[in-house]
Amino acid sequence: MKTTDFSSAPGAAEEARIGQRAHAALEAAAAALPPDIAFRLRQSRELALTRHAPRRSPVALLQLAGFPGAGTGNWMRDIIAPAVGILMLALLATAASQYSQAENHNDTVDIDSSLLIDDLPIDAYLDRGFGAWLDQGNP
Amino acid sequence: MRAVLAGLSIALLVASGMAEAGSAAAPIAPARDWQQLSPSQRDILAPLGEDWNQLDTERRRKWIELAARYPSMTPDEQSRMRARMSYWASLSQQERIEARERYKRLQAMPPDQREALRKQWEAYESLSPEERKRLGTSTRPAAKAPGAPAATPVRK
Numbered sequence: 001m002k003t004t005d006f007s008s009a010p011g012a013a014e015e016a017r018i019g020q021r022a023h024a025a026l027e028a029a030a031a032a033l034p035p036d037i038a039f040r041l042r043q044s045r046e047l048a049l050t051r052h053a054p055r056r057s058p059v060a061l062l063q064l065a066g067f068p069g070a071g072t073g074n075w076m077r078d079i080i081a082p083a084v085g086i087l088m089l090a091l092l093a094t095a096a097s098q099y100s101q102a103e104n105h106n107d108t109v110d111i112d113s114s115l116l117i118d119d120l121p122i123d124a125y126l127d128r129g130f131g132a133w134l135d136q137g138n139p
Numbered sequence: 140m141r142a143v144l145a146g147l148s149i150a151l152l153v154a155s156g157m158a159e160a161g162s163a164a165a166p167i168a169p170a171r172d173w174q175q176l177s178p179s180q181r182d183i184l185a186p187l188g189e190d191w192n193q194l195d196t197e198r199r200r201k202w203i204e205l206a207a208r209y210p211s212m213t214p215d216e217q218s219r220m221r222a223r224m225s226y227w228a229s230l231s232q233q234e235r236i237e238a239r240e241r242y243k244r245l246q247a248m249p250p251d252q253r254e255a256l257r258k259q260w261e262a263y264e265s266l267s268p269e270e271r272k273r274l275g276t277s278t279r280p281a282a283k284a285p286g287a288p289a290a291t292p293v294r295k
Contacts, residue, residue: 105197113205116219116224116227120257126238128275133259
């Protein structure tokens, strides 16, 4: 068990002795507490600690939001640089999306153009039975 | 600061490059109303004239781009395209998607098999209705796109 040394202060020897006796008495009493009371004491202690937990500051919130340098006093590094990074990613994502849409559009026009002039009638591509028939290796 | 500006510039260049690359191959046509089309476009797209203004923007753009390819087609291809336009436009979106998928699958066949498809289609059409139904012809979706023109009856 950890004890505290009070002997360095003047007149502290008496206080230390009283303290040690009180400590020993409390320890003995605590060990003899019924389990339900010990449980409630532990709950109360945890509740008190929770209520005294430090609240997150705006700086901590910025750091959580992805601005690791927030709060260091350098706004260029704290806010602007990450924001520009996010903006660049957004621009690239938008451009990639537009590129993909244009590609799909062009592909669809190519296929439609081919279908409309193909040797086979459109029904051949609508008919599931024809596909199944080909898959069976006929004729 | 310089690094940030350089990064932003690179991102802008890449983004604009991708956007241009997407539209450079075939610029997406504006989706005009029927009366705003040129006389030659109206002539080519005449089979769709009655229903043109009910088509959505994306479909109008596709048809305008298809019309732009029309002059470069052979007379046979032009004839086929005009004969099939209103039927193709009458299909539901799901039917068009399925037809495109089957077309891509059949295109992936070896060239010799691909050339034989026309005869195989004719042979398939000569099967009895019961046989074709058994093979799955009756599973073709029947839903039509809202506002679509009357279609040629689907072969079953």
